[in-house]
Amino acid sequence: MSPSDRPARIGFLLTQLGAHAAKSFEAKTRELGLSPAQAGVLRIVGRQPGINQRELAVKLSTVQSRVVSLVDSLESSGLAVRVRSTTDRRSQELHVTDAGRAMLARLRSAAEVQESEVAAGLDADDREQLYTLLLRLSAIRGLDADVHPGYSDPAAPQAGG
Amino acid sequence: MSPSDRPARIGFLLTQLGAHAAKSFEAKTRELGLSPAQAGVLRIVGRQPGINQRELAVKLSTVQSRVVSLVDSLESSGLAVRVRSTTDRRSQELHVTDAGRAMLARLRSAAEVQESEVAAGLDADDREQLYTLLLRLSAIRGLDADVHPGYSDPAAPQAGG
DNA sequence: TATTGTTATACTCTATAACTATA
DNA sequence: TATAGTTATAGAGTATAACAATA
Numbered sequence: 356m357s358p359s360d361r362p363a364r365i366g367f368l369l370t371q372l373g374a375h376a377a378k379s380f381e382a383k384t385r386e387l388g389l390s391p392a393q394a395g396v397l398r399i400v401g402r403q404p405g406i407n408q409r410e411l412a413v414k415l416s417t418v419q420s421r422v423v424s425l426v427d428s429l430e431s432s433g434l435a436v437r438v439r440s441t442t443d444r445r446s447q448e449l450h451v452t453d454a455g456r457a458m459l460a461r462l463r464s465a466a467e468v469q470e471s472e473v474a475a476g477l478d479a480d481d482r483e484q485l486y487t488l489l490l491r492l493s494a495i496r497g498l499d500a501d502v503h504p505g506y507s508d509p510a511a512p513q514a515g516g
Numbered sequence: 517m518s519p520s521d522r523p524a525r526i527g528f529l530l531t532q533l534g535a536h537a538a539k540s541f542e543a544k545t546r547e548l549g550l551s552p553a554q555a556g557v558l559r560i561v562g563r564q565p566g567i568n569q570r571e572l573a574v575k576l577s578t579v580q581s582r583v584v585s586l587v588d589s590l591e592s593s594g595l596a597v598r599v600r601s602t603t604d605r606r607s608q609e610l611h612v613t614d615a616g617r618a619m620l621a622r623l624r625s626a627a628e629v630q631e632s633e634v635a636a637g638l639d640a641d642d643r644e645q646l647y648t649l650l651l652r653l654s655a656i657r658g659l660d661a662d663v664h665p666g667y668s669d670p671a672a673p674q675a676g677g
Numbered sequence: 678t679a680t681t682g683t684t685a686t687a688c689t690c691t692a693t694a695a696c697t698a699t700a
Numbered sequence: 701t702a703t704a705g706t707t708a709t710a711g712a713g714t715a716t717a718a719c720a721a722t723a
Contacts, residue, residue, distance in 0.1 A: 365643065366537045366627065366634040368650035373534010374665035375657060376527045392713085409681060421714065423683060445681040445722045466527065473527040476656035481649060482526065488638070488646045489529035495637035496536060504535035553690085570704060579692060584706060606699045606704040 376473050377504070383465035387458065388432070394462055396425050399501055400435055400449045401459050407446045414502060434458055537634050538665070544626035548619065549593070555623055557586045558612065560662055561596055562620050566609045568601070575663060595619055 377391070384394040399414060400406060406414075408422045415422070426449065429435040434455035440446040451459065474482050493500070538552070545555045560575060561567060567575075569583045576583070587610065590596040595616035601607040612620065635643050654661070 364627070364631050365647050365650065366541065366630045368647070368654055369530070369534045369537040369634060370541065371534070371659050371665065372650060372653055372657070373530045373532070373537065375659065376530040376534065380527065380531065390713090407681080418715065419682060420684080420716080424713095443681085443723070447682070466525070469527045470525045473530060473653075476653065477649070481652075484645060485649045485653075486526050486529070488642060488649070489526065489533060491642075492533055492634075492637065492646075493529055496533070498532050498536065504532065551690090568704075580705060581693080581707080582691060585691095601704095604700075604704080608705070 376469070379472060380466070380469050383469060384462065387461055387465065389458070389462075392425060393428055395502065396422075397429060397434055397451065397455055397459060398462065400429075401451045401455065402501060404450050405448045407440070407448055409446075411449065414499070416502075429455070537630070540633060541627070541630050544630060545623065548622055548626065550619070550623075553586060554589055556663065557583075558590060558595055558616055558620060559623065561590075561610045562612045562616065563662060565611050568607045568609055570607075572610065575660070577663075590616070 381391045384391050387394075389397070395415070396411065399411065403410075408419055408426060411426075412419045412422045426435065426437065426447075430437060434452060436450050436452055437447040438450060440448050474485075477485065542552045545552050548555075550558070556576070557572065560572065564571075569580055569587060572587075573580045573583045587596065587598065587608075591598060595613060597611050597613055598608040599611060601609050635646075638646065
């Protein structure tokens with residue numbers, strides 16, 4: 356079976372299933388009161404306490420102005436705080452609060468639930484095989500295991516791959 | 517290796533790799549002057565000539581008003597046309613023009629290029645294995661092989677899966 | 678003069694609601 | 701009265717550019 360005989364190919368299927376997984380995760384973060392983007396920032400700050408906004412922007416491949424509004428929202432919901440660096444007063448060091456840590460625990464539970472939903476229909480061997488292949492692709496692409504895109508796009512149509 | 521020991525899991529990896537694939541495809545459609553959404557509509561109309569806008573909205577899981585603007589753009593770039601149904605003058609039957617068919621051929625080439633990029637680093641056996649597993653997941657989810665989401669979102673940060 | 682962060686603003690994509698025309 | 705499509709409008713998410721504070 357050559358690639359062109361296939362009803363849909365790896366690129367297409369990855370796009371389709373990735374969007375599906377993203378939507379299911381988004382539904383769960385929204386129930387917890389967060390957008391996927393906010394959840395992602397919280398996760399990174401939890402793993403790298405003291406990271407500043409510029410570093411966060413680089414990690415997320417976005418601009419500082421966007422980080423401002425994301426951190427604003429986390430701060431106003433009490434999940435994270437900004438602390439002025441004592442060594443460089445331009446810099447804001449970011450930290451997760453106790454409430455933020457509680458939220459991270461809830462997000463981890465949600466991710467566990469999502470995992471079983473996403474893999475439903477595959478037996479343990481298939482899951483292991485799929486996991487291994489995807490992890491290899493991710494490594495080949497040089498993707499950061501801490502960062503994944505939060506499609507802000509709950510019901511976005513098409514593309515023909 | 518239990519799920520919770522994993523550095524990143526299937527749901528997370530699918531989301532990450534799916535976004536990556538979507539972005540690479542989007543870059544290609546943009547070069548051809550189309551958004552992923554426009555490309556997707558063109559593809560569907562090419563496969564189902566005469567489909568009307570309501571049917572298209574259902575297929576894309578979106579609203580009719582959105583279909584209007586998508587079809588508007590395809591029509592004004594000469595890739596598709598609306599034809600009033602003779603049996604129900606409320607209904608607009610959609611058709612691809614010659615220029616639209618030429619564009620579809622270019623999109624197919626782009627998809628071929630994307631496919632080799634996305635699967636780069638895997639040998640033929642691995643690709644076949646991955647393809648089989650993804651196709652099974654897609655079938656289990658009941659996803660439509662004609663429709664996949666066009667993330668309109670070129671550089672969207674995070675979510676913690 | 679360069680860098681960190683902020684504000685103001687604008688653009689894209691998408692949905693909701695009111696409307697027109699046909700049935 | 702219901703349906704296919706359209707228009708007008710609003711919202712979310714994101715980026716760009718000008719600005720303030722600090723280095």
